[in-house]
Amino acid sequence: MTRLVRAELAKLRTVRLFYSVAAAMAAFGALTVVANVTSAGQQGNPPLSADDLPAVVGSPATMLAGAALLLGILGMAGEFRHHTITQTFLTTPDRGRVVAAKLAAYLLAGIAVAVLTLAVTMAVALPWLSAKGLAVSALDGDLGRVLAGTLLAAGLCGLLGVGVGALVRNQVAALVGVLVWVVVVEGLLLNLLNAPSLGKWLPSAVAAALTNPGGDHLSRWAAALLFAAYGLAFALTGTRFVVRRDIT
């Protein structure tokens, strides 16, 4: 199994997509910090306080989750698009193990992109806020929770992406499907069911509970478990289809 995960990580490291996504996220992270810090105290925005550090550092969390989801979807569905799935299954005929290795690899890939991005946001935010005379500490407890939650969310989104990719197999359809789900379907469902309390159980709210705890969200651990369950449910269903499917 280890060698299959290593092979999946090697696939990821030998094309440019992973580096482009990581670089884009790092740049985006730095920009969000700059935007947050410079807009604070301007045009009616409240000025920054030391308590705002976790929010500032964690501001790219949603984008990170999306980026990890994208990597996972492209990592799985891309094999069908480029027909590399033929070689993959020739090498490892046990298709369930292939999907399992991808789940592990993209969990790690999501975390890796998040580590890089958060390192950048911390590197920009900590000295800047200190220079503004705000007493900030990297050992802040809330900061730790936001960092851990963001890493977890990015990792689980990578895993979820693999599940979606295995189920849908067409990478464009998978990406469009995810967008439509997040932007349209979740809101529509809530309106139709007239039950806003159900909202916290839907995938994007669960992801938000990981990165931005508090409010009407689930607790972090419940959210982590539920989100992992969403990812595995997609992966298991997708695997069932992938295992039976003729690779022509």
Added chain:
Amino acid sequence: MAVITVEGLTKRFGDVVAVDDLSFEVDQGTVVGFLGPNGAGKTTTLRILLGLVAPTAGSARIQGGPYRQLAAPLHHVGAVLEASGFHPGRTARNHLRVVAIAAGLPRARADEVLSAVGLDHAADRRVGGFSLGMRQRLALAAALVGAPEILVLDEPANGLDPEGIHWLRGFLRHLADEGRTVLVSSHVLAEVAQTVDHVVIIAHGRLVTQSTLAALSTRTKQVVRVRTPQAQTLRPLLIAQGIQADLAGPDQIVAADTTPETIGRAAAAAGIVIYEMGADRSNLEEVFLELTSPQGGTS
């Protein structure tokens, strides 16, 4: 000893029967041409053999069991299936490294097989910029990563230029000389005739014949080749006399089991101009065409 056994294999895609109760064997150390026109079911058969497609009925076994039960498949079987199975953004060397890592083989195998197929110079180029011939070589390299004793090659000559085909022939010969078993498919007998010792010929998903190449050559027969601008007029006249006559070009007829005298008289009677005529033996390609034509085997 048979290392590949196909038994009663059938595959339906919806209403289409791609492979129909097909059985054949490949013995250890032989080079077998798997021949048939496009759409005969060659690719489907090979994909079933390699565990990529599930058969509707029957079985295909490698070394006595299904491919999917081989513990380390690449150590036993190398396959070339389609030239498009590469990520365009990955380099040739990295493509092979990924295969080696997943198969639990040393990364250095990537460089060894790259030089075996003569692609060293392109090792660090992205596959997206490769010509079809280079892709076929890279696919062959991937098949060799595990140094397998069995090779399954689906139309490896497809899209190769004459020089590439010449190279491929030499390469297949080299693999055979090393004692490997090779099952190589093609829709053109001539492409593999110099390389294979046995042929398995299929048409419409069914086995037409399995024999040695030498036995196939005994099926050649006496023919008369006629070149005439009125081929379309002459052919029905010959057929009316009970002669099997096929068009071999816009102005060419190949007539079997007859004599130039018979044809000359028939042409003269109808006032047909003949440019050229001669008795000959049919060649292997014509035997193959006849076997796989829609009326195949009936004559």
